[in-house]
Amino acid sequence: MQDLGLTEEQRLIRDNVRALARERFAPGAALADKQYQAPVANLRVLADHGYTGMCMPSAYGGSELGLLENVLVVEQLARYCANTAMLFSCTDGATPRAILGIGSEAHKQKYLPRIVKGELLTAWSMSEPNAGSDVGNVQTRAVREGDAFVLNGSKLWCTAAQVSDLFLVLVRLDPAPGMKGVGAMLVERGTPGFTIGKHLDLLGLRGTGMAELVFDNCRVPADNLFLPAGRMRELLGVLDADRISGNPPVCLGIAQSAFENVVAHVKDRQQFGKPLADNQGLQWKLADMAMDIEAARALLYRAAMRVDEGRPSIADTSITKAYTNQMAVRVTNEAMQLAGAYGLSEEYPFERYFRDARGMSIGYGTVEIHRSSIAREIIAGRYGV
Ligand SMILES: Cc1cc2nc3c(=O)[nH]c(=O)nc-3n(C[C@H](O)[C@H](O)[C@H](O)COP(=O)(O)OP(=O)(O)OC[C@H]3O[C@@H](n4cnc5c(N)ncnc54)[C@H](O)[C@@H]3O)c2cc1C
Known part of the structure; x- marks a missing residue:
């Protein structure tokens, strides 16, 4: 490395x-x-x-x-x-x-x-049954009543929901359509009317405590209003750095592990009287995987360094996220192929690497949404070398 x-x-x-x-x-x-x-x-x-x-x-x-x-x-x-x-x-x-x-x-x-201190675990909840990529369609309502906001609605796909103590929740504060009416509340676990719904079993990342959130006349103190309606751009702006650290390094670590494990496997396993690794066709696959991982790592570290230098860019974030997501799917898929049936066996880690990597192309903005964002930057003239 x-x-x-x-x-x-x-x-x-x-x-x-x-x-x-x-x-x-x-x-x-x-x-x-x-x-x-x-x-x-x-x-x-x-x-x-x-x-x-x-x-x-x-x-x-x-x-x-x-x-x-x-x-x-x-x-x-x-x-x-x-x-x-x-x-x-x-x-x-x-x-x-x-x-x-x-x-x-x-x-x-x-x-x-x-x-x-690690005393308070947190989660972030944006998605709903009808608001995924289209964040502006959030329907969970928060209505001011005296010294509280009353929340009603439900949220989906909240990572770490089962273990978290504090939730940053996007809500509709104003009937104005689209993003204009959306704001955010901080909701603590244990607030009456707030329950963690059913565990959501996805293909991979099964140990992230992902669950539904349900709000049924949940009274949240008015002091916990985090962001009034109409200021979502500010929130999405500060979360841009989080799109770099929250998702791509997970993909990179999974891909690195799949790669190292499969290199060991093809060096060890003998077929036709010699190690699998002696076949040039397989060696080239390893070379392709290494190129892919290195390219993703270079993009990721560069994007993070630029943020640290005060030069964040939407294009950097989206290019890094989308590339790293797709790299991890390619590398973990190829690792399964190189490991043969062992690659599909639950006794080996390869199928888990693939399952864990797969969802990362959807969470924190799908690859398609990030492609659109890259294209927007290019067309607006904000992308260049
Ligand atoms: C592992 C994982 C963790 C997650 N963690 C959280 C979390 O902690 N908190 C949270 O709030 N949510 C979380 N999510 C949910 C995630 O944010 C949404 O799944 C994501 O925003 C996509 O929304 P959707 O699933 O409703 O897909 P949809 O928005 O319905 O999209 C379906 C398909 O259509 C494509 N598409 C949609 N609109 C367009 C467009 N305009 N142009 C081109 N293509 C388009 C998408 O790319 C996708 O391929 C998580 C999801 C996953 C998989």
């Missing part, structure tokens, strides 16, 4: 978290998948080692590290346990980033120090 200009400190962070994940999280990864169990105890371990809140200011207990360090950590976690990586990037990602970026000082003081 190339170091791509990482500093000594960044390499140290990467190597330390890799060792921790290999030792502590890898042994339970297959079981978490099989039993649909979120490995939430791993988050405690990560908090105890100071990884939660790594990008937060020291005023809230954080380590003030950059997005690149965050990416390095998530990538290494995903190499050994994709579910842990997803839970970490979720609880440490969208909600605290949003609170830091555009939250009130009261919200920052109330929530950030506890999130940084």
